[in-house]
Structures are given as C-alpha cells and as structure tokens.
Amino acid sequence: MGLLSDPNRRRALISLLTRLNSPICVVCYMAGVAWFMGLAFEPFTLRTYMSENAMGSTMVEERFPAGERALTTGREFSAHKKKAGGMPVDWLVKTMQARGLEVFTQRFSRKLPFPDENKERYMVKGTNVYGILRAPRAPRTEALVLSAPCTPGDSNNQAVGLLLGLAQYFRNQIYWAKDIIFLVNEHDLIGMQAWLEGYHHTNTTGMDWSPLQGRGGSIQAALSLELSSDVITSMDLVLEGLNGQLPNLDLANLFYAFCQKIGVLCTIQGKLQRNDWDSVSGYSHSVQTMMLMVMKQASGRPWGDHGLFLRYHIEAASIKGINSFRQYKTDVTTIGRLLEGMYRKLNNLLERLHQSYFFYLMPSLSHFVSIGYYMPAFGLLAVILLLRALDLWVQLVSSPGVLSVLTPLVISHLTGVALYTLPIQFQEMAVEQFPVSETEAVVLTAIGYNVFLFIYIGWRVLKLVAVLYLAVLLGCTALINFSLGFILALTLVPVAAFVTPHVPKVLSAFILVILSPACTLLFSVFFFQELQELPVSFQEGWLLYLSVISQGILDHFLYGSLVYPLIALLVYPCWLLFWNILFWK
C-alpha cells in the first residue's frame, strides 16, 4: 500500500508529527534566524558584477571641467532662494534657458490629512522646474532624469549648482541618444510625486497639479542628487524606495564601478566597506549594513527622492554627498565626472535595465545576496506555520463548517478597518478635546484596539484558519517586501505557534503584546537608532516612535505606501485572532 493510504503507516506518521512538532518548530525557527544572520557572512555572498551588455565596462573618458562654476551657480541659487522664500522659479527658468534646455514648470498643491510635524507643513503649494536637453540626432522616444531637490535653508544648493553645470556640459556633446531631463523639485517627495503623476498621466493620490507642457520619451533611468557642501569625503548610495521596492542591481553596480574607476570613496547605508570579513568586527559591520537595509526596506517609505520612480518601472537611485571628518576630500569636478560617466553609460542602454536582480540585499557595496539565497530564511519560518496547521488538522475530530469561523474573522477585520479609518477622522475632534497636537492625536487614537470576542466554536478551528491566514499573508508580503515579511514573521510566527487557551494567561498576554506589530515597531525604532550609531533615550525614542507612525500614515495618503493599510487591515486582525484564541473560554 502507499505511504499515505495505509492506515497503519498513516497513524505512525501522524503520531510522529504530533510528537515532534514543537521540537521541529523550534529547530526551524533557529535555522531561519541563523540563515538570515549568515547572509551577511562574506563567503555566502556574491561579488557584484555588471550584467547588462550594453553598459559594458567603464571605458569612457570623462571630461567635465566646470566644478568651480557649478559652485558659483549654487551660491547664486542659494541667494535667490532666500530672496524668493522658496523656489526661485524665474531665476531657474532663465538659467536653464541660457544653457539651451527647453524649460517648463509645474505647479502643484496638496492639503495633508493632518499637519506634518517633522517637516512643519500642512497646506503644501509649490512649483517644479525642469529643463529637457533634446538628443541631437535621436528621436524623442527615451529619456534619462537627473534631479536635485530644492530644500529650504542651506542644503542642496551645491546639488542644484552641479545639476546646472552638468546641463551646460551635456548640451555641448553630440553623443546623447536619449533626452535628458534636469528636474528641480520643490517640497522633495510631494513635488516629485506631482511631477511623476503629471508625466505619466495618472492621479493616484488625489494631488492637485497642473499638466506638464513638455515631455521627453519614456524614462529609462533616473538619479537624484543631494549635495550640501563644496567638498565631500564620500558618496552614499540610497536604493530603498516606496514599499520596499529596489532598483535593478545594475544601477548599484554602475555606481560602484565608476566609484572605483574615479577613486571616490563610496558607501552604502553610510558605511564603508571593510576587508576583514573573517573577523568578528568585520562580520558585525556587514550585519549592521544589511540590517540597516532591511529596516529601511521594511518601513516601506522612500528614502530619497528616487523612491517614487520605482513604481513606474523606472530604475532610480539617490546619490548623497557626505562631508565628514576624513583627510581626503573630493571636489565637485570629480563628482561631475562620476555623474558624466554614469550618464554616458546609461546612454548606451537599448532597453530598460532588466538583466540583473530586482530583489536583493546588500551587506556591502561590492557584495549582494539575491532572492534565491535569502528566501529560504523566510521559508523556514513559514514551514513552522504549516507544521502547526497540519498538527491542528489531525487533531480535529470532525471537519468544521466554513461559516463558523466567519464571525470572528469578520469582526477582527472590522476592527482593522476601524484602526485604518478612525485616526484620521477623529483627529480633529481629538485636537479640540484634548491638549495634544494633531499627530499625537492620530497616533494615540491608533493605539489600544483590543476586542474580546466570545466564540462558540472550537478554538482549534479558529487557530487553524488563523495560522493558514497568517502564512498566506506573510508569504505574499515577503514576496513583495522581503524585509517587512521577515520581520513580521520573526515576531508573529512564535505567537501563532505557541498560543492556545491552555497556556498561562497573564504571561502569554504579556508576550503577545510584546510581539504585536505595534511593539515590534517600537523595538525596531530603538534598534534602527542603535544601528545608525545614534542611540536615543526612552523619551526621545517614544517621540520618534509616534512620529514614525504618523509618517507612515502620511506616506500612505501622500504617496500610496502600503505598509500602513497592510498592518491595519490585515496583520492586526490576524494578531487579534490569536489574542482571542488565548482568551477563549
């Protein structure tokens, strides 16, 4: 007889499963965590290499000469910015036209759902200015974008200056096969969102913008430049975009290749590479770099102005110039040459970047881990859920009806919907009643939703459904945003595995709260600050936590980030189901 159809063998398998379930679950959990930590170990990673044939090696001669002039332009921009109290639109239009670009502007305005305390804005109005350098001999079918943000105060003046300097230099060359769009966006991400929506004729976030008068072709790649000092010591590459999406790895490879060719120090996550991978400190350095990337990707927010391009399948990255206390300084001409080289190579592209990986983790700028290597870590955690589900299935005496589980599911999801909609609705009311700022009102309304249900069905059925639901949810999340899925799995899988009505209630309730998504976020905030070597006290940490939640909600309404709805509408109801299983009578 077959293995599963023979009743004796079947009983033996089932008893094996029930007996060994907990040990296997524990072993799988440890293995998953160990696999994840092992990803940063250098022998398990691959060196980065250029996959796209068209970009080949870095064999172009960069000749950008005008770094000093770019700095002068930057100073002029700063003066005009101070005078205009925002974006100096007329000056920018005039300067770009003088450099031979076709200049257009776009006005946009947005009323945030509640005031943003971090950036102190509520009613946002602004103008984007962009100039198009038409390719001399090519049809206008493809474009590349170079953008610099117009930030209030003293930052990013040199970025705009360098952008204008490069525009002038590029205008004199005849080898451009794609249009190059030089964009200066106001109010960083909001302006960028308005520009992208206008360029692609979509309106997903309800922003108000004037249509774009001029257009290049379809955008193949984009770089966002942030430079706030006259000399820099290193260049930092930022890859994480909206919803944890990453650009094609070839863009990072291109940046790294040119950094090596020109001899500029390049970092990722602000950390330099180290050669001593076999020492403990070297390994922990890689782990820190990788964990920073995981944290940033899990938050689902765009970490640079490039983050919004990725949604339109445009590979984009942000390059930040950092001036720290190192001896060797790089001047603006060298940065200009680096960008010139990158753009010349991007110019050679015939199709969108698609040869290299879209899903990867980088423990350092020269090494990466692809999806095939990191997914088993998550798979080991998901196996625990499946084992538990099997265990519950064989313990069920009779097969349950579907309708009996429907009630608790619906009620949990209704709570989730309440969590999603109420904070915004009631923040006005809360502000009037209580002496809290709007952001705090939102956040405090969001905390503390616990619903006790009395359910009249066996708890096993509910747990089976909950465990499978969690498995599917985490699986889908991990596919799109691996970091978010993995972090949620790390905390929620133990919850799902051990909770039954028979464990000690108080202790389990405490552990459940500790492992809930809200507390996970709190710990992540502290952990993130530790990783960046800027540890915070508990007070500051709590305020940071509140601001993170409010930023998350704002991101969702402004740019369409999916982390907040995911947590509120799907993960939280799932957690609630387990809470209810714990308190089942």
Added chain:
Amino acid sequence: VHLTISQSRAASSANHIQPLLVDNAGQFFSSGHTNNWAVLVCTSRFWFNYRHVANTLSVYRSVKRLGIPDSHIVLMLADDMACNHRNPKPATVFSHKNMELNVYGDDVEVDYRGYEVTVENFLRVLTGRLPPSTPRSKRLLSDDRSNILIYLTGHGGNGFLKFQDSEEISNVELADAFEQMWQKRRYNELLFIIDTCQGASMYERFYSPNLMALASSQVGEDSLSHQPDLAIGVHLMDRYTFYLLEFLEDIHPASKTNMNDLFKVCPKSQCVSTPGHRTDLFLRDPGSVLITDFFGSVRKVEITMETINLTDPIKQVEQRKYSYVDQLPVSEIIHQKPKQKDWHPPDGFILGLWTLILLVFFKLYGMKHLKHIF
C-alpha cells in the same frame, strides 16, 4: 585555357632567360581562377558591437585596396555604427584608437544593411537562389573559375553563429551551403575566415573540396576584443582581425606572400585565443597559394620584353586535379571523414533498468498485479 610555355630553347637567342620565364609563367597560371569575389558579413547589431562592424569594414578596405571592385563584393552590415546616435564622431568607423584609420571612408557600398542581414539572405546569396528582382549588387555572380573570400564576424558559440540577436546559423547549414555551391559550380576555391568566439567549430563540418578555413579561436575559447577607445566609449576591433589588418596592410597586389604566413597571424601571445585553420579539403599546397589569390583581384598581366615561342603543342605543366573535369566524387570525400557517432548506453543496461523498475513496482504493490501481465 591553360597557357604553358614550350620547353624549347632553340628559338630564342637569350636562352638563359627562358627557364625563368617558364617558371614564372607556370606559377603565374597555377591557381586556375580568373575572377575574385568577396562576401563580408557582420552579423551583430547594437552600439556595443561596434567592433564587429569595424572588423568587417577593415577587411572590406583591404580587399578593395588589393583590387576587388565593389561590383564583386557583397558587404552585409547588420547595423549602422557610423550614423548611430551614440557615435561622437558621426559618419566614421574607426579601427584603431586615437582614430588613426577611418575604415568607413567615402566610398563604402553596403549591399545588405540592417535587418536585411539574415541567415536566409546570407544562404541565398551563397547559393544564388535569389528572386529575379534582386539587383546585381546583391548577388554573388560567381562561376566555376571564381575564388571567393568569405569573412564572418559576430557573436558565436560551439557550432553556431548568431545573426542579429534573434537567429543562428549552424555549422551544418554552412557546410551544406558550400556543398550546394560546389555542385552548382559556383566557386573554384573558397577561403573562409571567421572571427567569433569558438570560431573553429564553424568549419568542422565542411566536406566540399577546395575549401580553406581560418578561425580566430578554438572550440571552448573566446575571441577577445582589442582595445577600447575612451572617446568613443566602445571596443574598436577584435584582436584577430586587428592583427589580420596589420598583416594585410603590408600586402600589395604584387606580393608573393602565401597562406602559410596568414596562418601565423595573431599567435597566442597576441591573440590570447588560439587561431585555427583547416586545409585538408584544399587540393593545393597552402604554401603555394598566394594571399592575393583570395584577397586581391590580380590581373594576369606580365610585361616581358622577350618573345615566347608558342608554336610547339601546348601541354600541361603538371597534372593537377583542380579542375571540375577531374573533380573527386563527393561521396568519396564524405566517407573519408570519420563519422560522428552518438553514444548510446549499452543495451543490456536498459534492459536491466526496466527489469529493476518492474520488480520495484511489483514489490510495492503486491505480486497480485503480476497475473494481469502474464
């Protein structure tokens, strides 16, 4: 018509010059061809394959310089590099860095361009099966006294050459095309040069007579490119063709350099890959084959102040088997090649495997099924 010189010395007064003339004249007419053709193909497109177009154009330039007219050259370029938007020096294709040599020139005539360079068109050109509307410039109008030079370059692999990123020609197809040419009397002798990765695999399957083949690398080796030009931003030439061009620049129409020197072009120290050649199907000794027999179109003219007595009956200088009248039958040649057998596992092994499978099946599911078999 084979002109031979009488051995008689009595007629001429300057009889010490006669033997020299005899030898010269004998060698003069030893090749047996009366016209030259060239088919030069670049099979890859895209800007980063600039070097393949430069390869083909430099061979075109040499061949034209040595005398083959445009009407006898079929030039097939799969992409236009000179007018590519990314070319910082428009209307030029350089073969050497520092832009010493513009191989595009003013008078290049491309017969098949862009998407017209396909496997089908290439084979049709070789075999002559073109629709009646095809213009003369696109036809290979060779006859049984033509020496043809065929040069292919692009991306290749073991047994194939990639055309235009979407199709391939295999070495078997190529060998069959040459056989068709032989049977249709479309060539006297054919020199086949290929500069791709694993190029030697392309001439492995030839079986028609009078073929000589050269390749830039052996099976399993890659052909490497020569040097990048930083202003243009791409590699300009492949190594093998670069050194081939250097070699050909020294050839002039009266050169006596022979094929053995061509085989020595680009040794492993310069080329990194090992160039290969094949001469077993060629009926003359490669040492007696001049470069200009294939690369140039040399007029059979020699000025002499001596009178040559042709009153004696004309007889052959040597009995050589290089005319169609005396051609070897094709089937004999085929059987001289060792047949390539594919390996099959021994029969007993397969039988044993099936017995094992059956036994396991019956053991697992019980012997009661056995009675349904027997």
